[in-house]
Amino acid sequence: MPGPLTLGQIASQLGGRVAGDTGVLIRQVGSLQAAGEGQIGFLANPKYRSQLAATRASAVVLGAEAESLTELPRIVADNPYAYFARVSQLFNPVVLQPAGAHPAASIAASARLGARVSVGAGCVIGEGVQVGDDSCLYPGVVVYPGCRIGARAIIHSGVVIGADGFGIAADGGRWVKIPQIGSVLIGDDVEIGANCCIDRGALEDTVLEDGVKLDNQIQIGHNCRIGAHTAMAGCSGVAGSARIGRHCSIGAGARILGHLEICDHVRVSANTVISHSIREAGTYTGMYPADGHDAWLRNTAQVRHLDALARRVRELEKKFEATGGGNG
Amino acid sequence: MPGPLTLGQIASQLGGRVAGDTGVLIRQVGSLQAAGEGQIGFLANPKYRSQLAATRASAVVLGAEAESLTELPRIVADNPYAYFARVSQLFNPVVLQPAGAHPAASIAASARLGARVSVGAGCVIGEGVQVGDDSCLYPGVVVYPGCRIGARAIIHSGVVIGADGFGIAADGGRWVKIPQIGSVLIGDDVEIGANCCIDRGALEDTVLEDGVKLDNQIQIGHNCRIGAHTAMAGCSGVAGSARIGRHCSIGAGARILGHLEICDHVRVSANTVISHSIREAGTYTGMYPADGHDAWLRNTAQVRHLDALARRVRELEKKFEATGGGNG
Amino acid sequence: MPGPLTLGQIASQLGGRVAGDTGVLIRQVGSLQAAGEGQIGFLANPKYRSQLAATRASAVVLGAEAESLTELPRIVADNPYAYFARVSQLFNPVVLQPAGAHPAASIAASARLGARVSVGAGCVIGEGVQVGDDSCLYPGVVVYPGCRIGARAIIHSGVVIGADGFGIAADGGRWVKIPQIGSVLIGDDVEIGANCCIDRGALEDTVLEDGVKLDNQIQIGHNCRIGAHTAMAGCSGVAGSARIGRHCSIGAGARILGHLEICDHVRVSANTVISHSIREAGTYTGMYPADGHDAWLRNTAQVRHLDALARRVRELEKKFEATGGGNG
Missing domain, CATH: 1.20.5 (Single alpha-helices involved in coiled-coils or other helix-helix interfaces)
Structure with missing residues (x-):
């Protein structure tokens, strides 16, 4: 773990304006509630203002509108939450796993791994797979043959990339399997949470564009395209051949039915089922209310x-x- | 990959009637939109007719009602989608993994694997497991002791077969575990998608009959029976002791509650919860509508x-x- | 498997009152429907009384109110279902896997495993992980660095403990990753079903208290706390920073949204979404009804x-x- 930094050193690296003692030493981030000596907290949501008064953190990141609420050494930032994320990255390496392939990984001879790629124990990388520089595959990730993953990917344990899409044709009461001859193409800066599945395409590729962020246990069906910088929360799913735009947010447990299009900048609330294409940015919800x-x-x-x-x-x-x- | 075939050779293997040039050489399948020289597309749904006019495929599979819509060399088939699936199988071996057990698989001494079974890296096959001829277990499949899998199974990565069912008895505010002493019995020609779980039975077996097709991330609780040729889409689930009939279709994200019976030929729509037994074939739906x-x-x-x-x-x-x- | 016991020997070990022949030999448990010679069944739910009349079991466990319904040798118990669970434990060791670490497991040098811990093939145990005595990790479990698991845990295959929580901050149309520097803390007597994910905390720990029981494919977000002896059925999920009380039951497919609190002794029905904190014990439901x-x-x-x-x-x-x- 990197050594301590003064508040002034943090601001000189990340920007923002220091108010109060620039020399206070910071060793780690923490929540306002739990932080103590040597830790820096943050206030991004006004509803936690009472925690600011009570915090024992050594410093805090906050917005200009909250600057006068505390006497603590502080960094005033336009986007305190993102700023705090960057402060945390200074103190905490994002990836816990060293570069290189663990001896208990199985990597096909024809796979091409970029510089500083990390492959955990139990990972299986199929023939012809490509992985970009600085990507990290945590233990137990399976990548089927022919799939391509960009640079700086973080793929958590149990993820399966490139298994067959669900392509079957009914024929006289039996199912005939449709070979899934597409692949999976994952852009740069993508993170995929534990136990997600990204199916290979039926005829063309399934695509996750740059900057897509997936939480755990997400299912992406064959032929889908997930637009750049779209984030999906846990247990959500996208059925086959759906196209989701850029900068969308898909809530936990939400489900996008197949062959739909969702335009850019759409927010789908948790547990909402989208059964028709969405052509207008906005927030869409469909949750049945719980009651006694x-x-x-x-x-x-x-x-x-x-x-x-x-x-x-x-x-x-x-x-x-x-x-x-x-x-x- | 197999070599090219003329349209006439395809029809002589698979049936159907050729219209136009029987000698055109086909090397691969493709979608009407993306196919080019040497590829064969298909038209199964009239709403894609405009794609037929624009396609650059060398040939196409279609139904008699659409035969006159194109001048392209074509195969006229009763069920163009199933026919196309079979054409694709000619050009694309369904299973990407060679027969035999990968050295990084762990196979119990008492397990019995049939002829030409393929077991991927990281698979774990417990004591007494049986796997039928020509089955393929992709990397990272776990089969607990005593489970039986039929012939020609395709089991995708991350599948867990035979973990304990969720059997606990409340006793004075604590839970007492009920040993799960049943097993899992899987018929022939079953496909199971990535990261599915098929729990072992509490007292008797959990059963998947012949020809069952499961998409990814499906949960089958203990003691369930899934009837022959039933297909379930991704992220659906069946709670303990439910019985689903033959030739059913269960939509993505649908959920069947426990101790129910669903008769043959039932279609459950996506994201629908079935909380009572269904005794009449038909389509059942219960999706809360999304809105702004x-x-x-x-x-x-x-x-x-x-x-x-x-x-x-x-x-x-x-x-x-x-x-x-x-x-x- | 342990040898046979007489009904009297069972009762002398587990309590309860024997009615009828105490000398009948029992070798295994079974359901009333399928049990035969040498097997003991149980009746816990009055709706299965007709099965009692027809059973071919050698003996049965039941409550005092049902004692006179059969002539079979029987044990009368206050809680027949929990009693039956304990009888089954006499005949069936709860854990199928021997103690010790499988050679195909990858265990970090700094991990500390308690006495008689069992670690299956393909498991990956990260640096600094602690596992309490008598715990069993079935094949293919991944435990990220620094997580702690108590005694007598049963962790089924495909479980991922300690992957990063979904912490991202929006910044100018991009996402900035928030390092997840908390850990996962799991109490004693916890069971976790196949393919579950328990995310590590963002700043503090994610906690599963003693006696928590999770079915398969459950997602527990970062910073959650699940109270002691709470049980969650398959495919349910808890979004980040939610706190669930003690002795709760969460139904299959139910979803608890983030930053909520649920008090003790709450039952959430299957497929119900909880979007507000619950401060009163009781049963809560919100399932959209299916129909033709x-x-x-x-x-x-x-x-x-x-x-x-x-x-x-x-x-x-x-x-x-x-x-x-x-x-x-």
Whole structure:
């Protein structure tokens, strides 16, 4: 772990403006609640202001609007959360695993690994795979033959890249397998969380563009294209042949059905199912509300009669109009 | 990869009727959009007819109803999609991995592997496991002791077969583990996608019948039985002791609750929760609709008052009847 | 497998009262439906009483209220299901894997494994990891550096413990990674099902308290705390920084959104999304009902007009009141 830095040294590396003692020594980051001597915290969300008053951190990163809320040595930054991320990167190497291939990894002779690539124990890299410089594959990642991964990738354990997409054709009550002859193409600066699956394409490639960030247990079906800098939270999934734009956010557990297009800058809320293409940026939600079980039972029983209910209301409206509707 | 075939040679192997030049040489399949010289495409869905006009493929597979839409050399088939799958199999071996056990696989001495079985690096095959002829276990598959897998299975990376089912009994605020002494029994011609889990039975076996096809990240609980030729899309799940019939289709993200029965030929739509047994073939759906976030907020607030709303409508109907209801 | 025991020997080890022949020899447990000579079944749920009449088991475990329903040799227990679990443990060792580290496991030199720990083939145990006595890691488990696991853990194949939480900060259309410098702390007597992911904390630890039981494919986000003796069914998930109380049950496919608190003794039904903190014990549900596809289409179309429907009903009520509302 890198040595301590003064607040002034941090600001000279990362920018921002120091208020208070520039010489205070910082060794590590921490939360406002748990940080102590030698640690720097951050305030990015006004709802945690009370934690700022109580913190025992040695310094704090915050925005100009919160600068006067504390006497602590502080760095004032335009985007305190991103700034804090960079401070943390100074003290904590992002990747825990050394460069090179672990002896217990299985790497095909024809695979091409870039400079400083790290491959953990138990990884299996198939024939013809390419991995760009400075990428890290944590233990137990499987990359099927022919897939390409860009530079600075972080691929967590249990990820499977390039397994066959789910291509089957019905034929007289049996299924005929459709060979999946596309591949997977992953851009630069992509992170993929533990136990995700990125299927190879049926005929062309499945593509994750630069800067895509995937949390754990995400399923990306064959032929999908995930646009640059789109982030997907845990357990979300994209069915085959869907195209998601750039700079989108897909919430945890959300699901994008197949053969859809989602334009750039769309936010899909957690546990929302997208069943039609989205052509306008914005936030889309579709979560059934939880309730006490008995209340749920009562209300949910009506969901299956909603159409009838709407017709009954229309009927009442019509009848009411026919009587003169209160104007008579 | 196998060498090129003329259109006539393809039809003589697979059936169908050639229209146009039977001698055109085909080397690979492709989509109508991307195929070029030496490739054969297909048209199975009328909504892609415009692609047929524009394609640069050398030949195409289509149905009789579309035969006259193109001048290209073509094969007319009853089921163009299944036919195309078979053409693709001619040019692309379905399994990318050679027969035999990779040296980095761990195979118990008492395991019995059939002829031409392929076991990838990092696979772990427990004591007493049986695997039928021509099956392929991609890298990193774990099969717990005693499980049996039929012939021609394709098991993708990260699959876990035979882990303990979730059997716990509450006892004074603690949980007592119920040993899972059943096994897993998998029929012939089954494909299991990456990172799926098939739990062993609590007392008897968990069963996947012949021809079952599972996409990725599917969870099959203990004691389940999945009927022959049923297909399940990614991230779906079946809770313990459920029985699903033959020739069913379970959509992506769908979930079948425990101790249910679903009869043959049922289609469950994506993201649908089945909480009662289904005794009649057909398509079942239960997806909460997504909407713009603000509209969702407004509408979803009413879901928790649906029962009250229905009662208010009934009240209005009664009152209206009491006044003579527009007939007066 | 341990040898046979008489019914009397079982009761002398586990308690309970024997009715009928105490000398009957039991070799194994079974379900009432499938058990035969030498097997003991159980009746815990009155709806299976008809199976009791028909069973060919040699003996049965049941509650006092059912004691007179059979002539079979029987053990009467307060909690027949938990009692049966303990009987099964007598005949079936809970863990199928021998103690010690498989040669195909990769264990960092600085890892500390307790007495009788079992580590399967393909497991990867990172630097500084601690594992308590009598724990079992099935093949293919990955534990990232610095994580701690208590005694008597059962960790099934494909589990990933300590991968980075999903911490990214938006900065000018790009994502900046926030180093995940917390760890994972797992108490005693925890079981974790196949292919689960437990992310390491962003700044402090992710914690699973004693006696937590997780089914397969569960995602636990960074900084979460799961209270003691809470059980979660398959494919459920907890987003980052959520805190779940003790003795909770989380149903299959349920999802707890981030930064929430759920108090002790809460039951969340299957496929329910919890989007607000829960401060009162009880059962909470939010499952959209499945229906025949056409009925669903009709009814679901109204969900997006519920707010308007409620306003129309209110309008009718007002108008009706204005006319004298049936009292005139």
